[in-house]
Amino acid sequence: MSISELEIITNNTEKDPLSELKRSITIYDKELAVNSFKKLMMEKTNPLIILESMTEVMRLIGKAYEDDELFLPDLIGASDTMSAVMPLVETEIHNSGAEVKSLGIIVLGTVLGDIHTIGKQMVGTLLRADGFTVYDIGVDVSAGKFIDAIKTYNADILAMSALLTTTAYEQKKVISIMEKENLRDVVKIMVGGGAVTQEFADSIGADGYDPTAPGAAKLARKLIGR
Amino acid sequence: MPIRGLKGGMLKFLNDEDLKSIHFATLEILSEVGIKMEHKPALEVFTSFGANVDFDNSVVKIDEQLLNKALSTAPSRFTLYGKNETFDVKVDPERVYTIGGSSALNVLDLDGNYRPALFEDLIKFTILLDKLEHLHIMHAIVIPSDLEEYGVDRMLFAGTFPYTTRNYYSQSQTGADGVLDQIKMAAVVQGSEEAVRKNPMFTEVVCMVSPLQHEKINSEVLIEAAKNNIPVYVEVDAMPGGTTPAPIAGTLVEQNANVLAGIILAQLVKPGAPCIYSIASGLMDMTSGGYSGAAPETNLLHCATAQVAHYYNLPFQGGTGIDAKIPDAQAGYERAMQVLSNALAGTNFIHLSFGMMEMMLSASYEQCVIDNEIMGATFKMLKGIEVNDQSLSIDLLRKVGPKSAHFLTFKETSEYVRKNYWVPQITDRNVWGSWKAMGGKSMKESAAEVAKKILSENTEPMISREQTEEITKLAKSFHSKALERLKKKNE
Numbered sequence: 001m002s003i004s005e006l007e008i009i010t011n012n013t014e015k016d017p018l019s020e021l022k023r024s025i026t027i028y029d030k031e032l033a034v035n036s037f038k039k040l041m042m043e044k045t046n047p048l049i050i051l052e053s054m055t056e057v058m059r060l061i062g063k064a065y066e067d068d069e070l071f072l073p074d075l076i077g078a079s080d081t082m083s084a085v086m087p088l089v090e091t092e093i094h095n096s097g098a099e100v101k102s103l104g105i106i107v108l109g110t111v112l113g114d115i116h117t118i119g120k121q122m123v124g125t126l127l128r129a130d131g132f133t134v135y136d137i138g139v140d141v142s143a144g145k146f147i148d149a150i151k152t153y154n155a156d157i158l159a160m161s162a163l164l165t166t167t168a169y170e171q172k173k174v175i176s177i178m179e180k181e182n183l184r185d186v187v188k189i190m191v192g193g194g195a196v197t198q199e200f201a202d203s204i205g206a207d208g209y210d211p212t213a214p215g216a217a218k219l220a221r222k223l224i225g226r
Numbered sequence: 227m228p229i230r231g232l233k234g235g236m237l238k239f240l241n242d243e244d245l246k247s248i249h250f251a252t253l254e255i256l257s258e259v260g261i262k263m264e265h266k267p268a269l270e271v272f273t274s275f276g277a278n279v280d281f282d283n284s285v286v287k288i289d290e291q292l293l294n295k296a297l298s299t300a301p302s303r304f305t306l307y308g309k310n311e312t313f314d315v316k317v318d319p320e321r322v323y324t325i326g327g328s329s330a331l332n333v334l335d336l337d338g339n340y341r342p343a344l345f346e347d348l349i350k351f352t353i354l355l356d357k358l359e360h361l362h363i364m365h366a367i368v369i370p371s372d373l374e375e376y377g378v379d380r381m382l383f384a385g386t387f388p389y390t391t392r393n394y395y396s397q398s399q400t401g402a403d404g405v406l407d408q409i410k411m412a413a414v415v416q417g418s419e420e421a422v423r424k425n426p427m428f429t430e431v432v433c434m435v436s437p438l439q440h441e442k443i444n445s446e447v448l449i450e451a452a453k454n455n456i457p458v459y460v461e462v463d464a465m466p467g468g469t470t471p472a473p474i475a476g477t478l479v480e481q482n483a484n485v486l487a488g489i490i491l492a493q494l495v496k497p498g499a500p501c502i503y504s505i506a507s508g509l510m511d512m513t514s515g516g517y518s519g520a521a522p523e524t525n526l527l528h529c530a531t532a533q534v535a536h537y538y539n540l541p542f543q544g545g546t547g548i549d550a551k552i553p554d555a556q557a558g559y560e561r562a563m564q565v566l567s568n569a570l571a572g573t574n575f576i577h578l579s580f581g582m583m584e585m586m587l588s589a590s591y592e593q594c595v596i597d598n599e600i601m602g603a604t605f606k607m608l609k610g611i612e613v614n615d616q617s618l619s620i621d622l623l624r625k626v627g628p629k630s631a632h633f634l635t636f637k638e639t640s641e642y643v644r645k646n647y648w649v650p651q652i653t654d655r656n657v658w659g660s661w662k663a664m665g666g667k668s669m670k671e672s673a674a675e676v677a678k679k680i681l682s683e684n685t686e687p688m689i690s691r692e693q694t695e696e697i698t699k700l701a702k703s704f705h706s707k708a709l710e711r712l713k714k715k716n717e
Contacts, residue, residue, distance in 0.1 A: 197659035
């Protein structure tokens with residue numbers, strides 16, 4: 001049971017920074033997370049180990065959410081905490097020149113006119129936990145910005161979120177621009193958000209849709225054939 | 227750790243004046259009209275306490291003093307024992323529990339067939355019900371059509387008791403001998419008859435006749451159970467407008483006189499004998515003349531009877547099957563209104579609340595699972611609302627201030643949700659697209675999946691195979707002996 005494994009992490013009395021970092025994700029303590037990371041850097045800990053420890057906790061949380069043991073606020077709290085530290089970890093990995101075994105590169109964003117972040121953030125966190133490299137380019141993202149990011153990061157997957165029925169059509173716009181720029185065949189497109197349905201996703205020519213954050217992570221694996 | 231149920235009683239249809247009026251009316255009926263008791267030894271018990279008994283007409287009149295004396299020893303709290311402490315139920319006039327069962331003749335099976343119940347169904351239903359979280363007490367849900375009826379309670383014991391972890395709600399069709407046979411069967415698991423009498427893993431129910439009559443067998447069973455410390459559900463099954471007066475208050479009086487007479491007898495035989503004030507009354511449908519378990523009037527009657535029983539500090543069993551034939555909208559609304567109102571009224575045992583359809587004539591596998599879900603939602607409401615400095619959230623509101631905020635992102639929310647959230651198992655809350663994508667299932671279909679999964683993964687009894695075989699052997703022997711006795715009596 002994921003929740004009992006999480007409880008072990010939460011109740012761990014070991015004060016070493018790696019245990020504290022893991023614990024910070026289960027108790028949603030951003031300050032503890034950042035401070036623990038800094039201590040780990042002072043001890044010259046391999047950033048790949050830090051990444052693996054964090055994503056292990058996030059995977060357990062995702063599983064517990066799927067099993068109805070944890071709920072939305074927990075998913076958000078954990079991914080919020082992860083977001084405070086992930087950029088720091090990624091920078092360290094980049095600086096160290098280490099090879100991260102990545103399942104694929106994903107560009108993630110909420111479409112133009114839409115500023116909803118919570119669902120997108122959860123998806124990003126779970127995708128990272130699953131082993132993807134995720135570039136979350138934020139909210140209110142224009143088609144042009146999506147295309148630029150795809151080219152810059154050499155994305156395998158584009159993941160777009162829309163919560164409003166009025167903004168969901170932006171996703172269609174992005175796809176048609178990608179077709180014009182001959183990018184459509186080299187990038188898989190997945191869409192999501194409260195305004196999106198399977199029918200809508202099919203009608204705009206997306207490669208995949210899922211209504212839940214854990215489902216999105218599974219869909220991403222399917223799209224790249226893993 | 228034993229089970230300590232949630233407390234009900236917030237729903238009160240009767241006020242203190244009403245309860246007093248019902249009490250005084252009952253005293254008048256008991257002392258001036260009396261109760262017919264066919265069982266001579268029962269009448270003799272009353273004579274020995276100075277009560278007014280008319281042996282020619284088998285009527286006993288019980289006055290206020292005798293009532294007060296006897297009820298003063300009736301326990302308001304006791305334990306009903308399961309196979310181990312985790313399933314022990316702590317009974318009192320406040321806590322709410324559920325009982326499965328009982329006695330359906332037909333089955334609506336998972337292939338959609340409506341057919342007579344078989345012994346195999348009894349075992350399968352028991353296995354299924356035993357895995358449902360909100361079921362506290364197990365009662366045999368069907369009467370197998372493939373067994374001889376007289377003395378079949380022995381075989382019901384063999385088809386239910388071994389397959390459940392819960393305390394077993396039993397009955398004896400044939401009289402005191404049934405109680406003694408069942409003690410012997412329970413002893414196979416409990417070690418000795420003495421152990422059974424000390425902490426019995428089963429109970430008995432006796433069903434009186436309205437208006438105001440106790441049949442021979444029921445008094446016999448009542449007395450034998452009381453003597454052996456087996457708790458008794460003293461039950462009345464009134465039909466307002468049929469066997470009792472149409473106004474609910476009139477039925478409350480009849481039920482009260484009838485049930486209390488039984489509890490008084492138990493106390494006179496053995497002071498301190500655990501008794502549960504019980505009804506399975508139902509409105510008489512005035513178009514068909516049939517019984518309605520789910521009519522709103524029935525709900526009113528059961529809720530009010532809870533108050534009457536609690537007036538005497540006695541635990542109360544209410545609730546009955548629903549009228550729907552299939553797990554449809556009728557079944558949903560009938561069961562929900564019935565169990566929610568009973569829980570809020572403080573019915574201590576909501577009986578027949580899992581799977582019983584068609585005025586208790588049939589049992590549905592899917593409905594068992596659906597009813598468990600309805601019970602979960604009911605218990606969530608029964609838990610009520612906590613108002614304290616923390617839940618008032620003043621400091622959080624002050625911290626957030628008059629600007630946009632997403633309480634979903636706060637730690638306070640995740641802590642609260644984790645402790646307090648009710649997780650539906652087969653209730654769908656998705657939008658159409660997601661629901662369709664996941665199969666677009668009706669609640670009945672989801673329930674069928676759960677039932678099939680439980681039945682395919684669980685086939686064994688909750689006690690050892692040897693003990694199960696021993697109990698079954700005894701049951702068969704007791705059953706055929708009872709049939710022999712009946713044959714001889716009729717010759």
